[in-house]
Amino acid sequence: MLFQTIPFFIFFAFVFAAYWALQKQLVWQNRLLLLASYVFYGWWDIRFLVLIVGGTAFAYILTPAVAGKDLPRRQLLEGLGLTLAGALVSFLPDVADGWRYLLATLGLMGLATGIVLALDRMADSEQRARLALTIGTIALLCLIGVFKYFNFFADSFVRVAGLFGGDVTWTTANIVLPVGISFFTFQIIGYLVDVRRGDFPPSASVLTFASFVAYFPQLVAGPIERASHLYGQFLKPRRMTAEGLKSGALLFLWGMYKKVVIADNLAPITNDIFGRAGTATTGELLVGILAFAFQIYGDFSGYTDMARGVARMMGFELMLNFKLPYFSRTPSEFWTRWHISLSSWLRDYLYISLGGNRGSTLMTYRNLFLTMLLGGLWHGASWTFVLWGAFHGFILVVYRLADVDRRVMPSVNGWMATNPVVGLAANTVLVSIMFALTLLGWLFFRAPDMATVGHYLAGMISGFDMRADAWGKLAFFTLPLIMVQCWQRWTDKLEFLAQSPPFVRLNLVLFLVFSLVFLSPREASDFIYFAF
Amino acid sequence: MAATLAETGGHDRGQSPRPLWLRLLIITAIFGYALLFGEMFLRMLKPQALIPRYVTAGPEGVRANMPDTVFRQWTPEVDVTLRYNAAGMRDDRPPPPLEKAPGECRIALLGDSYFVGFESRFEDSFAVRLEEELARRGRPCRVLNFAVSGFGHAEMLATLESRVRPWAPDLMLASVHSTDGFDNLRAGLFRPGPQGLEPTGQTFLPGVAISDRLNGFAAYRWAQENSHLYSAGREWAGGMGKQLLSILRVQQANADAGDEPEAAPDAEDNGTETPRYVASQPLNAALIRQLARESEATGARLMLFEIPIAGRRTGYYPIAENLLGAELLAQVPFASPAPAFNAMKAPDVQLYTEKGHKHWTPLGNRVAARVAADAMFAQQLLPAPQSIDASVGSPSSTLPASS
Numbered sequence: 001m002l003f004q005t006i007p008f009f010i011f012f013a014f015v016f017a018a019y020w021a022l023q024k025q026l027v028w029q030n031r032l033l034l035l036a037s038y039v040f041y042g043w044w045d046i047r048f049l050v051l052i053v054g055g056t057a058f059a060y061i062l063t064p065a066v067a068g069k070d071l072p073r074r075q076l077l078e079g080l081g082l083t084l085a086g087a088l089v090s091f092l093p094d095v096a097d098g099w100r101y102l103l104a105t106l107g108l109m110g111l112a113t114g115i116v117l118a119l120d121r122m123a124d125s126e127q128r129a130r131l132a133l134t135i136g137t138i139a140l141l142c143l144i145g146v147f148k149y150f151n152f153f154a155d156s157f158v159r160v161a162g163l164f165g166g167d168v169t170w171t172t173a174n175i176v177l178p179v180g181i182s183f184f185t186f187q188i189i190g191y192l193v194d195v196r197r198g199d200f201p202p203s204a205s206v207l208t209f210a211s212f213v214a215y216f217p218q219l220v221a222g223p224i225e226r227a228s229h230l231y232g233q234f235l236k237p238r239r240m241t242a243e244g245l246k247s248g249a250l251l252f253l254w255g256m257y258k259k260v261v262i263a264d265n266l267a268p269i270t271n272d273i274f275g276r277a278g279t280a281t282t283g284e285l286l287v288g289i290l291a292f293a294f295q296i297y298g299d300f301s302g303y304t305d306m307a308r309g310v311a312r313m314m315g316f317e318l319m320l321n322f323k324l325p326y327f328s329r330t331p332s333e334f335w336t337r338w339h340i341s342l343s344s345w346l347r348d349y350l351y352i353s354l355g356g357n358r359g360s361t362l363m364t365y366r367n368l369f370l371t372m373l374l375g376g377l378w379h380g381a382s383w384t385f386v387l388w389g390a391f392h393g394f395i396l397v398v399y400r401l402a403d404v405d406r407r408v409m410p411s412v413n414g415w416m417a418t419n420p421v422v423g424l425a426a427n428t429v430l431v432s433i434m435f436a437l438t439l440l441g442w443l444f445f446r447a448p449d450m451a452t453v454g455h456y457l458a459g460m461i462s463g464f465d466m467r468a469d470a471w472g473k474l475a476f477f478t479l480p481l482i483m484v485q486c487w488q489r490w491t492d493k494l495e496f497l498a499q500s501p502p503f504v505r506l507n508l509v510l511f512l513v514f515s516l517v518f519l520s521p522r523e524a525s526d527f528i529y530f531a532f
Numbered sequence: 533m534a535a536t537l538a539e540t541g542g543h544d545r546g547q548s549p550r551p552l553w554l555r556l557l558i559i560t561a562i563f564g565y566a567l568l569f570g571e572m573f574l575r576m577l578k579p580q581a582l583i584p585r586y587v588t589a590g591p592e593g594v595r596a597n598m599p600d601t602v603f604r605q606w607t608p609e610v611d612v613t614l615r616y617n618a619a620g621m622r623d624d625r626p627p628p629p630l631e632k633a634p635g636e637c638r639i640a641l642l643g644d645s646y647f648v649g650f651e652s653r654f655e656d657s658f659a660v661r662l663e664e665e666l667a668r669r670g671r672p673c674r675v676l677n678f679a680v681s682g683f684g685h686a687e688m689l690a691t692l693e694s695r696v697r698p699w700a701p702d703l704m705l706a707s708v709h710s711t712d713g714f715d716n717l718r719a720g721l722f723r724p725g726p727q728g729l730e731p732t733g734q735t736f737l738p739g740v741a742i743s744d745r746l747n748g749f750a751a752y753r754w755a756q757e758n759s760h761l762y763s764a765g766r767e768w769a770g771g772m773g774k775q776l777l778s779i780l781r782v783q784q785a786n787a788d789a790g791d792e793p794e795a796a797p798d799a800e801d802n803g804t805e806t807p808r809y810v811a812s813q814p815l816n817a818a819l820i821r822q823l824a825r826e827s828e829a830t831g832a833r834l835m836l837f838e839i840p841i842a843g844r845r846t847g848y849y850p851i852a853e854n855l856l857g858a859e860l861l862a863q864v865p866f867a868s869p870a871p872a873f874n875a876m877k878a879p880d881v882q883l884y885t886e887k888g889h890k891h892w893t894p895l896g897n898r899v900a901a902r903v904a905a906d907a908m909f910a911q912q913l914l915p916a917p918q919s920i921d922a923s924v925g926s927p928s929s930t931l932p933a934s935s
Contacts, residue, residue, distance in 0.1 A: 476577075510566055514573040518764060 001043040002526065003252075003306040004260050011040065012310065019314055026237050030211050033234075033314075037214035038089075041180070044220075046090055047098070048178035050105055053086025055143060056213045058136070059188045060206055061116050065132035066195045067202040068125035071116055078206040083109050133196045140185045147181055149381040180220030182378060184213055186345055191227040193349050200227045208234045215316075217307040221300070221527055223321040223341035230318070238315025247498035248312030250509070254497055255305025257512045258481065259527070260520040263298035265477045266291040267525065269470045274446060277455040283466035285459045287474050289439050292446045294478045297325065299528045300339070320494070326438065327489050329412070329430035330404050331396045334438065346375050368400065369393035379445070384453065388444040395437055477519075480511075567761060574760035581607040581888035582763050583650060584756035585681045586616065588744055592694055593735035594687040594721070595680050596620050597648075598747075604757050605651060607888030612653045620695075621677045624654045628674055632700050637666075637673035637914060640696050640832070642688040642823075643707030644715075646839050646892060647679035651885050656894035661901030662705075669905060671914055676701060684715025685819040686722050687736065689729075692823065697830045702915050704827045705904065706820075708852040708866075709839040713812030716819060718777040724818040738773070817860045824864055833913050836861070837904055838868035842884040848873035867907030869900040 001008045015036045022029040042049045061079035064071045087105040091098030115135060122128040191212075194200035203209040212231045218224075273280050273288030280288065301322040308318045321341050328334035335343040351371040357364040369390070376389015399405070412430065416423030447453045484496060493499045497508055550558075574580055583605050590596030597620040605612050619627035632638060641647045641659055649657025659675040666673045678696050680687070688706055696704070716722075719736040722729045746752040755762040820836065827834040836856075840848040850870045852861055873883055876899065883896035892900060908914050 506562065506565070507569070510569045511573065514570050515577075518574060518578050 001040055003303065003310070004256050007043075011036075016313065020240065023237070023240065027207070029238075030207055030234055033216070034207060034211045034214060037211065037216035037219060038086075040216040041214065041219055042089070044179050046093060047101070048090070050083075050086045050090040050101070051143065051147075051178055051181065052184055052214055052219075053090075053210075054083050054105065054108065055140060055185060055188055056210045057083040057086075057206075058112050058139060059192060059213075060203065060209050061112065062119075062132055062136045062192070063195055063202040063209075065116060065119040065128050066136060066192050068129040069202065071120045072204070075204065075206070076113065076116065080109055080113065082206055082210065129196055133192055136192045137189055140189050144182055144185050147178055151381065183222050183224055184219060186224050186342075186378075188213055190224065190345055190349055191231075193353075194227050200231070203227075203231070215311075217310040217316075218318055221303045221307070222339075223304060223307070223319045224345050225319060225341070230316070233316050240313075240315045244315060245313050247495060248309045248314075250309070250497040250505075251312060251495060252306050252309030253509065253512050253516075255302040255307075255309060257302070257515060258298040258305065259302030261298075261515045262477050262481055263295045263302060263528075264521045264525050265519065266295040266298070266474070269473060270295055270446065273470075274448065274452060274456075277447075277452050277459060280459060281465040281467055282460060282463040283468035284470070285456055286466070287468045287470045289443055289446075289456075290478075291470070291474050293326070293439055293442050294474075294481065296442065296445075296528055297322075298481070303527045323494065324485055324489050326435055326485070327431055328434050328438075329427060330409070330434060331392060331399050331437070332405055334434060335392075335396075342375065342378070346371050346378075350374060365397045365400065368396050372396060383450060384444050384447050387450075387453070388441055391441050391444055480515075570761040571759060574764060579608050580760040580763040580767070581605075581651075582757055582760070583607070583889055585645075586747075587680060587682070587740065588747075589735075589737050589740050590620075590691065590695070592690050593737065594690045594719075595682065595737060595740060596691070596695070597622065597680055605888075606757075607651060607885065609885050609887045610651050612651065614649070615654070620680075622648045622654070622657070622659070622679065623677055628676075628699075630698050630700075635917060637671065637917070638699060638701040639666075639673050639675045639703045639705055639914075640699065640701035641675055641677045641679050641705050641707075642683070642692075642696070643679040643705075643837075643839075644683045644709055644711070645679070645681040645889070646709065647677065647705075647707050648681055649677070649891075649897070650681065651888050651891040652894060652897055656897055658892065658897045658901055658904075661897045662904055665901045665905035666908070666914075669909060671909075671917060673702070673914065679707070682715065682738075684712045684719060685816060685823060686716045686719040689819055689823055689826065690721055690736075692826050692830075700830070701832050703908065703913050704823070704830075704832050704834045706823060706834060706836055707839050708836050708855060710841050710851045710855070713816055713855050714774075716815050717812050718774070718780075722815065722819060722822075724814040729818045729822045738777070739770070813855065813857055816855050817857055820856060820860060820864060833865065835865040835867065835904075835908065835911070835913055837900075837907075838866070838870060840868065840870040840873060842873075842890060844886070845877060845879055845881065845883075847877060848883070865907070865911045865913055867903055867911075869896075869903040872899050872903050 001011060015032070018032055019029060022032060038049060038053070041052055057079040060082075061071065061076050064075065083105065087102055091102045091105075095102075116132075119128050119132050119135075122131070191200065191203075195202050203212075208231070211234050212225075212227065215225075215230065269291040270288055273284050273291070277285065277288070304318075304321040308321075311318045319341055321339060323337040323340065325334055325338035328337050351367055354367040354370060355363055356367060359367075370393070372393030373386065373389045376385045376387070376392070379385045379388070402408075408430075412423060412426045414423075415426055443456055444453060447456060488494055488496050497505060500508060584603050586598040586601045586603055587595040588598045597616040599616055599618050599620045601616045603614055605614060614622060615624050617623045617625065617627050621627060628638075639662070647658055649659060652658075654660060657677075659677045663673065663675050676696075676699055678691065685706065692704075718738075720733040721731065721736055723732045724730070756766075820834075824834040836852065838850060838852045840850055842848055848870045850868055852866065852868065873896075876883065881895070882893050883899065884890045885893055
């Protein structure tokens with residue numbers, strides 16, 4: 001169910017009406033949200049519902065051990081009951097084929113129960129907590145590993161074996177990637193680490209915890225929420241105000257515009273040019289990479305805005321995920337503006353766990369590089385994503401080596417105050433350099449294989465023919481966005497629609513609505529990040 | 533602290549409510565402004581094809597062109613004026629007398645907007661190009677254009693008796709277009725039965741009553757020919773209505789045939805997916821057989837002429853076999869410009885308009901007319917000239933200078 005399609009609007013209309021009616025009954029409202037979230041997730045493929053339900057239940061029954069506490073039997077039973085219910089819903093519709101999976105789920109439930117009961121018997125609470133977190137993290141990473149990376153490693157194994165004349169094609173299984181798996185597993189891992197660190201109390205309500213994990217607006221493509229931010233919003237009554245409804249709807253509208261009008265119209269340009277990178281002119285290659293830069297921004301930030309808008313209409317506030325990333329002046333700034341929920345997750349749970357900048361300078365560089373490398377791999381099982389992560393790790397290290405953040409940035413900021421013209425010029429140079437580096441990164445990200453990367457780079461540096469048919473189309477769809485973003489940057493008003501004077505807002509809304517009606521492609525397309 | 537929606541009924545407190553009249557006024561003003569904004573938006577960013585049709589209810593219970601109407605069609609590619617003469621034919625000339633002159637040759641065009649010549653100047657239209665081709669071959673014929681936008685074979689058949697027969701044509705040239713199958717189904721005028729074609733309905737006038745009423749307003753007529761927003765809304769509503777009706781009638785046809793329901797066709801369909809058209813095939817074939825019989829009763833032959841589906845200069849796809857079946861096509865004189873179109877296909881050769889409703893360009897009309905004329909001669913469908921009537925002549929000699 002895509003946000004920009006009729007089924008979602010119908011779904012949301014029913015959910016919203018029921019949610020409104022239950023305003024004074026928090027528990028029932030949360031139950032409704034959980035049910036709606038599972039319906040939303042099961043809409044793609046009901047069989048995968050068991051993954052999110054099982055992951056949630058496992059984390060739920062593991063939580064007391066992670067906190068170094070004893071497991072209440074009620075909590076164990078609630079977790080097992082949730083998994084069983086999820087498995088029955090997932091597999092009963094196709095029982096002829098699903099009974100094997102049902103049995104496997106029951107087996108895993110038995111294993112999980114055995115593990116948590118064994119942990120429960122450990123006397124040393126510190127050791128129990130450490131072991132429980134390790135088991136929980138590994139189990140959740142295995143979940144991603146099986147569904148997301150198995151094909152990649154199996155295919156690589158087949159290829160390597162093929163070089164030596166071996167045939168191991170039997171190892172490939174063509175496992176389908178469940179939508180959103182990387183997002184909700186990371187959200188659960190973050191929660192477990194927070195509980196282990198004592199930053200968040202362990203959950204004792206299966207309903208609240210499951211609602212937090214599965215909350216439908218952010219379930220399939222983020223933002224990857226923190227328990228400290230979202231969990232508490234399920235515990236107290238949400239305030240549904242006219243102001244929240246209006247600003248949520250406006251945020252949704254803006255997000256939908258970015259996705260449907262910008263991203264979906266640029267996608268054919270990107271697909272065409274990346275599909276013939278070996279024969280395209282330099283101008284076409286440039287158009288292709290620029291189109292992708294705006295496509296992925298429109299696609300992903302559009303999704304986030306729609307998610308945040310839907311949540312806000314229901315009285316929730318999701319975290320900011322994008323903050324004008326293409327105005328970044330350094331790589332470190334870029335990662336505080338692009339996919340903020342992932343980059344801060346990686347910083348808090350990976351970079352710091354690796355040692356952060358507490359060790360030697362060399363270790364800091366290693367940690368930075370490794371964090372970005374793994375961040376790249378998080379996006380998908382492909383060498384191009386690894387290269388993209390490595391590239392961002394590399395430029396982070398280079399900028400840190402040059403000490404740009406501490407030496408150059410204060411001067412530039414100072415110029416903005418004392419001599420705005422020079423400050424603006426310096427900022428423009430820094431932003432342009434960073435944007436060019438970002439484009440190079442997007443090349444690695446978007447290229448279907450390393451051969452395309454080679455063709456693209458060779459084509460970009462070997463010619464000066466800047467002609468391309470798609471320049472006009474690129475400008476047509478990106479100029480309104482660029483203008484709005486310049487305005488947002490200048491006024492520092494991210495939610496420019498809600499913050500505009502009424503007449504300006506009316507015109508902007510009309511522009512967005514007419515654009516959606518008349519400039520959007522006929523077919524709705526998936527969000528890029530659904531594949532991650 | 534902000535009050536919740538439940539407490540305020542959707543309004544923030546602290547504001548005195550506006551009187552009803554003021555709220556209505558504001559809503560009306562915003563609505564009017566939105567329309568104006570939409571019009572400007574489309575004109576600047578996405579100009580629409582302004583393709584008014586000017587059809588009304590004919591006495592047979594199906595659509596007819598409004599007689600004595602002059603109107604404009606505009607797209608980012610073309611700006612043309614169309615005239616329906618006193619007999620409702622798309623023709624800049626007055627209709628000829630009903631009585632044929634000795635030796636005079638007449639061809640009746642039965643079809644939809646392609647044969648009407650939408651998005652073409654009259655002198656570039658298929659009908660005129662056909663007259664020229666025939667005159668060039670030494671067999672001048674007057675082409676009487678009975679085509680009406682949106683017509684399928686069911687409507688052609690319904691009008692044959694009263695509208696076409698009095699002119700005593702020598703040849704009926706009926707188009708076969710990808711939309712015909714669903715047009716025939718959704719018309720609900722006939723169905724195939726064991727004894728041949730069975731009438732099932734008296735009238736098929738989709739949206740005509742409303743448009744007739746609206747055409748009484750000058751503002752509406754202006755909007756049809758000038759408003760991009762109106763045009764976009766009309767296309768959307770018309771498309772949705774057509775789609776819904778098609779789905780219903782296709783399901784009905786499939787249910788009659790005992791098959792599973794099938795989807796309605798989409799605009800990008802290249803015509804190669806045969807099963808989409810199977811539902812309408814028995815009805816289409818029965819309609820064509822009846823058309824052939826009725827033509828013969830009039831003393832005319834029937835020839836079918838295909839309108840291929842265009843694939844953006846990349847190829848032109850035949851459709852007639854899917855719609856009518858190979859057996860029928862072998863029995864009825866038939867021609868298709870698809871091979872000629874495909875032989876010409878090149879990135880710089882444009883045979884269909886691309887920014888409007890995908891009708892034939894002047895080049896497309898000329899090639900199609902040449903193919904049709906070739907087929908008429910090859911299959912000897914025209915009567916042998918007893919005496920060539922000089923008054924018929926070449927159409928270009930009779931065209932009014934203003935066209």
